Amino acid sequence: MAKYCFGIDIGGTTVKCGLFGTDGTLMEKWEIPTRTEDGGSKVLPDIAATILAKMEEKGISKEDVAGAGVGAPGPVRENKMPYAVNLHWGETDIGQILGKLTGLPIRAGNDANVAALGEMWKGGAEGRRGAIVVTLGTGVGGGIIVDGKLVEGAHGAGGEIGHAHVADDIHDPCGCGNCGCLEQVASATGIVRLAREELASGCSDTKLSADDLSSKNVFDAYKEGDAAADRIVNRFAKYLGTTLATYACVVDPEVIVIGGGVSKAGQVLVDIVGKYFRDNAFPADKETPIVLAELGNDAGIYGAARLVLG
Amino acid sequence: MAKYCFGIDIGGTTVKCGLFGTDGTLMEKWEIPTRTEDGGSKVLPDIAATILAKMEEKGISKEDVAGAGVGAPGPVRENKMPYAVNLHWGETDIGQILGKLTGLPIRAGNDANVAALGEMWKGGAEGRRGAIVVTLGTGVGGGIIVDGKLVEGAHGAGGEIGHAHVADDIHDPCGCGNCGCLEQVASATGIVRLAREELASGCSDTKLSADDLSSKNVFDAYKEGDAAADRIVNRFAKYLGTTLATYACVVDPEVIVIGGGVSKAGQVLVDIVGKYFRDNAFPADKETPIVLAELGNDAGIYGAARLVLG
Structure with a gap:
């Protein structure tokens, strides 16, 4: 059984990140800047890097991580976005890209929807x-x-x-x-x-x-x-x-x-x-x-x- | 694998009944009167009797029937109704009563909701x-x-x-x-x-x-x-x-x-x-x-x- 999961909330200026226990305990939270230059091409690699760095820092193996969830600003369907104006993204398959970069299961949803889910879980x-x-x-x-x-x-x-x-x-x-x-x-x-x-x-x-x-x-x-x-x-x-x-x-x-x-x-x-x-x-x-x-x-x-x- | 299922739609004057193949083929439909006298106590026994009679007529065994679904006029939650004004019912556990009378799995829902489900299935x-x-x-x-x-x-x-x-x-x-x-x-x-x-x-x-x-x-x-x-x-x-x-x-x-x-x-x-x-x-x-x-x-x-x- 995985013990940890990551929660990532992509905003127009910062990406909020959380390391959670699978019971919903927020163990650590931090932010990284949202680099929207170059058509937003750095956003997902930056997220992958900060997740992998946190795992290394804490000595957490991939087997111990259930996956990383992502809230993103715009419509999301089956972990993909057709576009995200604030991030300068065209069609972006968050699940595939972040999955490949991290080796973790990825799920993505619209940021407002995802925040609602948070309130249902622990709010x-x-x-x-x-x-x-x-x-x-x-x-x-x-x-x-x-x-x-x-x-x-x-x-x-x-x-x-x-x-x-x-x-x-x-x-x-x-x-x-x-x-x-x-x-x-x-x-x-x-x-x-x-x-x-x-x-x-x-x-x-x-x-x-x-x-x-x-x-x-x-x-x-x-x-x-x-x-x-x-x-x-x-x-x-x-x-x-x-x-x-x-x-x-x-x-x-x-x-x-x-x-x-x-x-x-x-x-x-x-x-x-x-x-x-x-x-x-x-x-x-x-x-x-x-x-x-x-x-x-x-x-x-x-x-x-x-x-x-x- | 069960081959048949029953669809029952309880109205204020008649109960519509259908025998279906589990692939959604309507094999036969018929109606019985809704007997609302005596606080509507005859409605569910009448439905059980017509289901069992149809199974006997067709030589269908219980093992061949996935169950009977029921649409009922009023709020339904977990196969129970708190009341059904048109049927003169107080609190009625459709699932339990019909299940006992027929020996079949029973599911119930609000009639308008259930009709919507029908349109999604085959309409x-x-x-x-x-x-x-x-x-x-x-x-x-x-x-x-x-x-x-x-x-x-x-x-x-x-x-x-x-x-x-x-x-x-x-x-x-x-x-x-x-x-x-x-x-x-x-x-x-x-x-x-x-x-x-x-x-x-x-x-x-x-x-x-x-x-x-x-x-x-x-x-x-x-x-x-x-x-x-x-x-x-x-x-x-x-x-x-x-x-x-x-x-x-x-x-x-x-x-x-x-x-x-x-x-x-x-x-x-x-x-x-x-x-x-x-x-x-x-x-x-x-x-x-x-x-x-x-x-x-x-x-x-x-x-x-x-x-x-x-």
């Missing part, structure tokens, strides 16, 4: 077989877990939670090219959009200033009872809570986990999103718990490590 | 591993298939496709108790609702009459170029197509199948729903095929038979 959805994990950061990402496995989808686009159409009155395009996506109203930048609209409506009952808008400032004002912040947060929560209720109609999860920078607002965010979720959820789902993510930036390495454990 | 989604199957009848039901399996959900409420919240301006409750569900605007009765609203708005450019509204009449008029029918069908299709696009963000299916009575409108329905689907779908899903269901009322027995084949 807010620990021990659950079905979960919706939504990450509210610059964008809105996440992952859907059914029967203990990530929903990868026919095009590697399972769990593209941020791209539900929720608003007919948004006419500038989302990153995906459509208009009116959840990401445009429920990400950190989406909350700033809603705040700008609120301030532009000429409201005077607020301490928020158009010069210093952020998701954090909006939630801070909301906690202090600011009337405009209350309207902004309610709009955000209605979009997100209603969409989560729709998603729950599809997968009927055991738990919904909310993570990402916006979730640092804490329990007040869960409470207000939960209100709109319960208003619109199918009866069987109204009591589905909504919880905060627990692993923060480590969710990706945890989930990547979990990938190789099948 | 519009044949050979696909991931599908959204939506049934537009009196209500809106369906099933979600991920990795070749039905999504059952934490409360047996996976694939409750009809209960996405889509309309804030509907204030009378859906059967589920919420207001503004997809079912209230995209079922046969939902289309009549939209038609009534259109006619009540005082439009004169139509041959539709408030005295004779049906989903069929609306689609017939639509095919003839009726202006009001065009507006009604477009409203319906926008609700349905947009919701299907949202569902596709979650599961990224290989195919979307539309069945049920409303789907008898045919290719024009697929075309107009597809238009709104593509307007709102995540780019990777825009070309996902939308097709008509193929098995009609037999989808339930096909899917039930498929259930026991694992």
